[in-house]
Structures are given as structure tokens and as C-alpha cells.
Amino acid sequence: MTEAIETIIKNVNEHMVKAITHLEAEILKIRAGKASPTMLDGLLVEYYGSPTPISQVSNISIVDARTLTIQPYEKNMLAPIERSIMAGNIGVTPQNDGIIIRLYMPPLTEERRKEFVKKVMAEGEAGKIAVRNIRRDGIEHIKKLQKEGLSEDAAKESEARIQAITDKKIVEVDGHCAAKEKELLTV
Numbered sequence: 001m002t003e004a005i006e007t008i009i010k011n012v013n014e015h016m017v018k019a020i021t022h023l024e025a026e027i028l029k030i031r032a033g034k035a036s037p038t039m040l041d042g043l044l045v046e047y048y049g050s051p052t053p054i055s056q057v058s059n060i061s062i063v064d065a066r067t068l069t070i071q072p073y074e075k076n077m078l079a080p081i082e083r084s085i086m087a088g089n090i091g092v093t094p095q096n097d098g099i100i101i102r103l104y105m106p107p108l109t110e111e112r113r114k115e116f117v118k119k120v121m122a123e124g125e126a127g128k129i130a131v132r133n134i135r136r137d138g139i140e141h142i143k144k145l146q147k148e149g150l151s152e153d154a155a156k157e158s159e160a161r162i163q164a165i166t167d168k169k170i171v172e173v174d175g176h177c178a179a180k181e182k183e184l185l186t187v
Contacts, residue, residue, distance in 0.1 A: 004145055005158045012138035012162055016131050016169045023127035023173060027180045030116050030123075035068045035105050037061075043088040045080045054081055066105040070094075108184075116184050124177035128170055135166040 028038045037060040044051035054060070058072040058081060072078055078096055085094045085103070095102045108116070139159050146155040 002154075005142070005150075005154065008138055008141045008145075009158065009161055009165070012134055013165055015134045016165060019127060019130040019134065020169060020172055020176070022130075023123060024176060026123045026126075027120055027176060030119055030180065030184075035062050035064070035066050035103070037068065039090055039092075040068075040070075040085070040088075043084050043090070045077065045084040047077070047080075054084060057081070063102075066107075068103040068105075070101040070103070071099070072101075075099075113184050117181050120177055120180045120184065124173050127173045127176075131166055131169045131173065135162055138162045 025041075028036075029041060037055065040054050040060060043054050045054055045057055046052075047057050054070065057074070057077050058070045060068060060070050063069055070081060072081055078098070078101065082094045082096050082101055085092070085101070092103045092105060095104065139162060142150070142155050142158045142162070146152065
């Protein structure tokens with residue numbers, strides 16, 4: 001039985017780590033007025049009939065703090081990349097000069113910063129919900145073991161361990177959100 005409990009707790013921890021990694025990736029996509037190639041993650045372009053990430057069909061580089069350049073490996077990819085950026089609605093208008101595409105990050109207004117903070121907090125809440133759902137699933141597994149003969153004390157102790165892991169991960173989520181909020185509100 002203790003082996004089954006350890007497996008459940010290990011799975012709960014692994015799933016929570018994955019949830020936090022996903023949160024970190026989502027928060028990274030929210031730009032803070034600085035140019036970052038990660039803001040193009042998730043944008044796909046049609047490349048010989050299959051959707052392909054922009055980073056796999058072009059060279060993305062940071063020119064300065066607020067400018068990105070995208071140089072496709074093939075010149076005929078300029079228009080599809082430009083369309084993908086426009087459709088992605090990332091808050092930046094691409095500028096195509098026939099050779100490369102430039103993305104100029106406009107300075108963030110106070111209103112836009114607050115909008116981004118709300119987005120970060122929504123992602124944080126989604127992360128917390130994911131962590132709590134994982135906790136719920138872990139506790140359900142413990143309860144199933146209890147019906148199969150696990151002692152009540154062992155079940156309570158296991159649930160307490162899962163809750164402790166959950167509390168730690170919730171604090172981690174709050175930390176990530178607070179750091180991103182500070183980054184967004186720094187002028």
C-alpha cells in the first residue's frame with residue numbers, strides 16, 4: 001500500500017510541475033514592451049501544405065530592446081509569415097520590406113499594462129485551478145486505496161502530504177504572477 005501511496009504522491013507532484021511549466025510558458029508569451037522571440041511561439045505558417053512554427057522557417061533575431069527581425073530561409077515565405085503574425089493578433093503590425101519582416105514593439109501605455117496584468121492574473125488563476133484539480137485527483141486515488149483497505153491514518157497523512165505539495169505550488173504560481181506583474185508595471 002505504501003508503494004501505491006508514494007506513486008500517487010509522485011504523480012501528483014509531477015503533474016503539478018507540468019502545470020507550472022505550462023503557466024511559465026504562457027506568462028512568457030505576454031510581452032512587457034520588450035522584443036522577445038517567444039512572443040511568436042505558437043504562431044504557425046503554412047509551409048508546403050503543413051502548419052509549421054515561424055521559428056522553423058525563418059531566423060528570428062532581436063535588433064534592439066523593442067525591435068525583432070524575421071528573415072525567412074525562403075523569400076516566398078515572407079507573405080505567409082506576415083499573414084500569420086497579423087492573424088495571431090499579438091498587438092504588433094509586421095513591416096515587410098521584401099527581404100525581412102520587422103516587428104516594432106510600441107511602448108506600453110498604462111492602460112495596456114493593466115490589461116496585460118489582468119491577463120497574467122487570469123493565467124495565474126488557470127494555473128491554480130490546474131494545481132487544485134491535480135490535488136483533487138490525487139486525493140480521489142487515496143480514497144480508492146482507503147476503500148481497498150488502506151488505514152484511515154495513512155490516508156489522512158497522505159492527503160496532508162498532497163495538500164502540502166499543493167500549497168507550495170500555489171505559492172510558486174503566485175510568485176511567477178507577481179514577478180511578471182512587477183515586470184509589466186515597471187516603466
